[in-house]
Amino acid sequence: MNEQATTPRMPDEVGVPDPFQYMHPVLKKNYGNWDWHDRPRAGVLRHVSKSGDVIYTVRAGTQRQMDVFTIRKLCDIGDKYADGHVRFTTRSNIEYLVADEAKVAPLIEALQAEGFPVGGTGASVSMVSHTQGWLHCDIPGTDASGVVKGLMDMLHKEFVQEKMPNRVRITTSCCQINCGGQGDIAVNVQYTKPPKINHDLVANVCERPAVVARCPVAAIRPAMVNGKPSLEVDERKCVCCGACYPPCPPMQINGDDSTKIAIWVGGKHSNARSKPTFHKLAVANLPNNAPHWPEVKEAVGKIINAYKRDAKHWERMGEWIERIGWPAFFEKTGLAFTKHHLDTWTGARYTMNHSAHVRF
Amino acid sequence: MNEQATTPRMPDEVGVPDPFQYMHPVLKKNYGNWDWHDRPRAGVLRHVSKSGDVIYTVRAGTQRQMDVFTIRKLCDIGDKYADGHVRFTTRSNIEYLVADEAKVAPLIEALQAEGFPVGGTGASVSMVSHTQGWLHCDIPGTDASGVVKGLMDMLHKEFVQEKMPNRVRITTSCCQINCGGQGDIAVNVQYTKPPKINHDLVANVCERPAVVARCPVAAIRPAMVNGKPSLEVDERKCVCCGACYPPCPPMQINGDDSTKIAIWVGGKHSNARSKPTFHKLAVANLPNNAPHWPEVKEAVGKIINAYKRDAKHWERMGEWIERIGWPAFFEKTGLAFTKHHLDTWTGARYTMNHSAHVRF
Amino acid sequence: VHPTPLLDELEDGPWPSFVTGLKRLRDEGAPNNRKMMNDLLGQLNHSYEKRLGFWKGGTVSVYGYGGGVIPRFSEVADKFPESKEFHTLRVMPPAGYHYTTDVLRKMCDIWERHGSGLIAFHGQSGDIMFQGTDTEGVQKAFDELNELGFDLGGAGPALRTAMSCVGHARCEQSCYDEVRAHRTIINTLLDEMHRPSLPYKFKFKFSGCANDCVNAIHRADFAVIGTWRDDIKIDQEKVKEHIATVGRKYTIDTVVNMCPTRAISLHDDDTLEIDNKSCVRCMHCINVMTKALSPGDDRGVSILIGGKRALKIGDLMGINVIPFMKLETDEDFEKLTEFAENVVEFFADNALEHERIGETIDRIGLPAFLEAMEIDPDPNMVNHPRTSCFVRTDDFDEEAAKWFERKAREAGLRVAE
Amino acid sequence: VHPTPLLDELEDGPWPSFVTGLKRLRDEGAPNNRKMMNDLLGQLNHSYEKRLGFWKGGTVSVYGYGGGVIPRFSEVADKFPESKEFHTLRVMPPAGYHYTTDVLRKMCDIWERHGSGLIAFHGQSGDIMFQGTDTEGVQKAFDELNELGFDLGGAGPALRTAMSCVGHARCEQSCYDEVRAHRTIINTLLDEMHRPSLPYKFKFKFSGCANDCVNAIHRADFAVIGTWRDDIKIDQEKVKEHIATVGRKYTIDTVVNMCPTRAISLHDDDTLEIDNKSCVRCMHCINVMTKALSPGDDRGVSILIGGKRALKIGDLMGINVIPFMKLETDEDFEKLTEFAENVVEFFADNALEHERIGETIDRIGLPAFLEAMEIDPDPNMVNHPRTSCFVRTDDFDEEAAKWFERKAREAGLRVAE
């Protein structure tokens, strides 16, 4: 019952930091008073305030998972060519705020010289939403960083120019929990087999009732296996969602034969024009082919190309497909429509064509 | 084991009769060969065949539940002013087929003289879909014939002219089974209280497991009441659907305090323009006020008038509301939006506004 | 004569009054019916007073059949004894509801002899409803109607009476021979109607085009809707005439702007262009410009399975499980009938008691139904592909291979079966 | 040094390579970290080979807090012992993600001292993720970051780190002060973040307008989206300039024809008219014509409750339960914060374990949620009213009376409360 020699430091519960201390002075001064913006070139925004003030933003891509050297390099560039104020975007791009137009071109040059692509604005393909994967997560089926690197290498050109019909927002999710969210294109792990249970471990590691409760289709039941309390999966019911794996790691859902990648299309968050939507299955069962995932890249490429060729200005991926119809989507992308494209989950009936509207 | 004196007649299983034996000769001749049609006036169709043949159709309203005198009167008119060939429409209107244009006007006159309204074509309010009600059904909450008579008296003018934005199809259902189907406007019985059980009768009349199975929300359980096997309803679960009443009449769902009328809008069967839709709740809890149902008529009147005033040509009721938005619908009709308009059934989530799209 | 003060209120007004008709049967009807109609009116007025119905069901049928009659016994027979039985015969009309005045009169005569004289043209499922007779009358009326060439319709857990629109007989929009489809299917499956043994009711409805004048998609378990696969036919001269008559702006507002997929453009010279790849065959433009536009020549049907009303799981519309089936030749009709038989058989084998086929499909999932029916999945079956990732897809590649094979075959390539 | 042949493949290509970064930490990082990064790279390459992850969870936290750290212990520590612990600190960024290079450098310094040197800007929930340290390093790094003015974010069944778009700071579309809303709500509820005791996670996200640049509607339990109630502001001169620049047809195609409710018409003199009753505040036309159009002056927010990803019942988007709440004055912000507190309290009291609030609402029905929150039903909450007749409506009249009273009050009439 001795007191500890040094009492531990109590946290200072500061909460969300005040951003004004870091904000570019022109932003601070014109907070809530902006008038309009345009994009002088890809990767550059010009915002004009009602006060007449102007701020330039130069946007560049990063790998998100950054080492301090990269961050310091970005800071060096910011100090030398910009005003020392930056922000990161929702998609992990860095933005330099520059009051002086003359600094814009040199800043861009410096960024490019150091290998940071400048772009991601307007009707471009911005950085892929990133998740953790093998680098850090405890349940990953693939490596988000690797998939993202491969995709952005392929799409680099579409990042640095604004030649798509509208913004393209790609997301990845390295397991079926789907931290990556919805996307114009979503590249997600899709398990294809029920979990394989390591019965020796269950009793020690897993709280069985909690695991049973986690299954969306009540496919798991407690069972005695080899005399030990374990769990059992009804494989006819299991929808391979992987929800049992985080609370019970002995229910191994990953494996070379079972961890596949599916690509989804037409998710949309903005309310511009159409209401927000969920993405829909385009193709499943692509191999988890690290380190280059060529099959995934090929499929994404097909989709992006068809969209680029065919959609109207301002039409997002899902809006384009809605207009041309799903038969045409599968035709134009060369992907297959299968029974797995027919929804079977709760509310499946709301996805069915309850009409005589058909396209030939 | 005596043989019956006269062996009973075995049915001749003729099935669906061949209509060609009754069909107007011009129709028969041009079967599958029609070219175009127009409507010289409300209640009259002119169809022109690719062969050049022309047939006129004169449409008149009936009460559907017809006595033989009425039918014979319609036949007399058909023989005298038309060609003795008639048909009935999906909505129980009678149609006279006339090859000779000169007969059209006298036919119309004769029909009108006998009290049969000529109309129901094009952008009119056609006859209300009819169900059985107190006249014949074993589970009715109201009388379809009476409600329909009242509505058509009120809407007579809109039947004989084509001054609505598009066709208006009204249906009635005299209990929540809803034999009347979907409608631009649907006038349906809506129960407002759980069934009252006559426990003395259940054991004799009802097959209890079948009744339990019929309830969509599992609100019914077997129970012993006064020492007899009966049933019990969990009133917090019961959604007052009335499904238990047909298989178990002692579960009385009808009553002055509980049998009310709800009006639904925007159902559509055709695939023209928009896909077919279900109707949506407009107003509930209107009294079952036989023989004139003034509250029902008033509400229907409000809806019809707002639609007539406001919709564009060819816009059906539901399409009009979709365009102006539900807030405007409630404003323009003067009806109330309540918590009961929020869906609570399976798939309720698909009816919610999951967007920032709002109207003020 | 019972006073009927409440019913009397329904004799005014411009619409034909059913009360007046009932009273006429009471006052001038066949002598044997007058008393029945008096008590019927009494009971109905009693219903209007009490706001309650007073009929109950029971079992009545005709010799040889298990269905087709809706029996009604009065619960207030003590007060109104003469109408203590008031059964209805459901009788199938000629496909498309065509009659001569002659046959109508014969029906009236039969129903005056053996029933109340009250007939409805038609019930919501399409039957002629001969309403009001006792058990004995049911058989007698049926015998005579049957002699006249008519047959009982459906009731109970059985194949039900079907409906078809006027279609080919008088409508230029019609894309297939409704009479033939209707009669062939129902008459083939007739046994299922007359001897109820299905899990629940099963309804067919036939509409010649997507206007769906018999409400098939909502109200039939098996809806057959006419459509076409090639281009809409345009008569550009008549387009110009139409525009000359109704105006350019009005044409843009009511045709161009109302196309659900914006497939229509109007040229400066008042000719129309339709992007037939985008057109969903909704019928709207054709409806508006009946002279200038018409369905293409490569005609057939879409089939939607599973429509029904609210009971149990809520309203369902049919799912478009056959986006296109050619329907012209004898073989085409055979294929259609065979498909109908398969679906009904599937229903008989797989539906739970009191479950409609739409509910069965909802319960087991569309893929399982398609597999049972050996139908290839098609994007026209859905508004959009699945949004849910809860699915086992390990045979995706084999399924995809089927698609590519089928596409190759459709493109005219020969592929090993 | 472990060979990393598979990872090496990811150093080519034009996009910045995380592998190159990791290697640099291995080769040039703080001396205490080099070995850890070597083993980390070894384990990662091993993952690429085996196509499996090798981390497991555990419990690590900082003194005084119950959450905010994602602990990672290696399952292959025998092979790669130096990275056997590789925990992540989730740290809340300044609202809107504004930084000076100075503060970024300080963060780098701290994380070099007490962690691997690997930092993500940002996690999908918005945290700065300081990735890779051992249990001891967690506390040390936190202490220094906390001194710098930063605090841990959320993890576990708790209030989570929120996100807000750049908004007021640099965006003309912004309809409310996101920084204020974000900071006020989170800092008020902070206890729920630091000492996890909710049924499951709860996320706030703040977007200044319906473009929803932080994906709030799909990905937040409580989404605050800027909007306005009065008319869109039009500068007709700039409309003309826009049309002169991009062309008339292009303007019709990209603005007039893309309005979801066809609320826009273009006059012959190249001025625009907007039917503001029809406009649903989707932002599209304003996005296209940034100079000519802007949101109205009567600004506030819509609040959508219940967005989440797929687990358990499938993806949900938030429901628009507050179509409009004014958000300008101090009182407005208090009302917002109070509402947020009420919702979180409701969640704490009513959600089942591991149930998101969207699932709770889906389970109990929207009316029950609204009643608990004392919110009046509004047609803006739904795409359309109910289609199902399965509902008990005996109090419909009283409910309707409330509506009429509210409408009367809104119309400025005085009504007895």
Ligand code: SRM
């Ligand atoms: C910087 C950023 C907000 C932030 O706080 O970080 C941002 C900033 C702007 N967004 Fe955004 N959006 C940002 C993420 C998003 C997201 C979320 C995401 O990408 O995950 C969305 C929703 C995407 C979706 O629907 O799935 C988003 C949907 C929009 C839209 C609607 C696009 C549409 O038509 O559907 C606009 C309107 C537009 O394009 O003019 C918009 C417009 C803008 C404007 C033009 C607003 C303005 O007037 O300043 C900003 C410049 C955009 C540009 O790139 O040209 N922003 N914007 C985010 C940059 C992400 C990036 O680096 O790529």
Ligand code: SRM
């Ligand atoms: C780190 C991060 C991905 C990333 O690389 O950016 C992440 C990583 C994890 N998420 Fe997530 N989620 C992250 C944002 C999200 C988002 C996106 C968002 O917040 O906008 C979502 C979707 C939105 C939502 O909340 O539904 C998301 C939906 C989930 C879910 C599914 C929740 C659901 O109801 O469907 C889980 C599973 C769970 O909570 O049991 C989960 C669980 C996890 C866990 C804790 C897995 C686990 O159970 O151990 C992951 C820890 C990874 C690690 O080692 O760091 N994560 N997760 C994101 C958090 C970083 C940050 O704090 O900024």
Ligand code: SRM
């Ligand atoms: C006679 C009848 C079919 C029958 O076999 O009995 C019929 C006949 C025609 N219908 Fe119909 N429809 C008939 C019931 C229906 C129904 C079903 C119903 O009313 O219950 C519908 C679906 C209603 C719905 O969507 O809820 C129906 C939806 C249409 C439509 C689509 C209207 C729309 O824009 O949504 C058209 C197209 C049109 O109006 O030109 C149409 C068009 C026609 C045309 C013009 C077809 C033609 O070229 O000959 C026929 C003359 C219609 C007229 O009244 O002007 N018919 N039509 C039915 C007359 C019912 C009546 O007496 O009022």
Ligand code: SRM
């Ligand atoms: C007579 C008729 C109404 C009318 O006046 O026209 C009718 C009357 C009855 N219907 Fe119906 N239905 C009639 C067409 C319909 C329709 C419309 C249709 O077929 O297009 C529907 C909606 C479509 C559908 O099939 O879902 C319909 C949906 C029902 C249902 C609910 C079925 C469901 O799955 O939701 C029941 C209840 C049941 O079967 O248990 C039902 C049950 C009944 C019963 C048998 C009530 C009962 O259980 O005793 C009614 C007998 C009334 C009587 O005394 O004659 N009736 N019923 C229609 C049949 C006449 C005919 O044969 O032509």
Ligand code: SF4
């Ligand atoms: S998607 Fe799955 S594997 Fe990836 S970070 Fe989220 S929980 Fe981890």
Ligand code: SF4
């Ligand atoms: S993978 Fe999903 S569906 Fe299968 S057992 Fe686990 S939790 Fe249940």
Ligand code: SF4
């Ligand atoms: S709606 Fe109800 S009461 Fe009316 S006929 Fe049908 S089953 Fe009978």
Ligand code: SF4
């Ligand atoms: S009325 Fe409907 S919900 Fe209520 S007990 Fe009867 S069957 Fe169940």
Ligand code: SF4
């Ligand atoms: S459904 Fe089509 S084919 Fe049949 S009558 Fe109606 S418009 Fe004509």
Ligand code: SF4
């Ligand atoms: S039929 Fe319908 S979808 Fe096709 S072009 Fe005409 S209006 Fe458009």
Ligand code: SF4
């Ligand atoms: S959500 Fe709206 S206000 Fe916020 S940054 Fe995006 S466009 Fe600007």
Ligand code: SF4
């Ligand atoms: S904001 Fe959207 S809905 Fe409103 S007028 Fe502009 S485009 Fe139309």
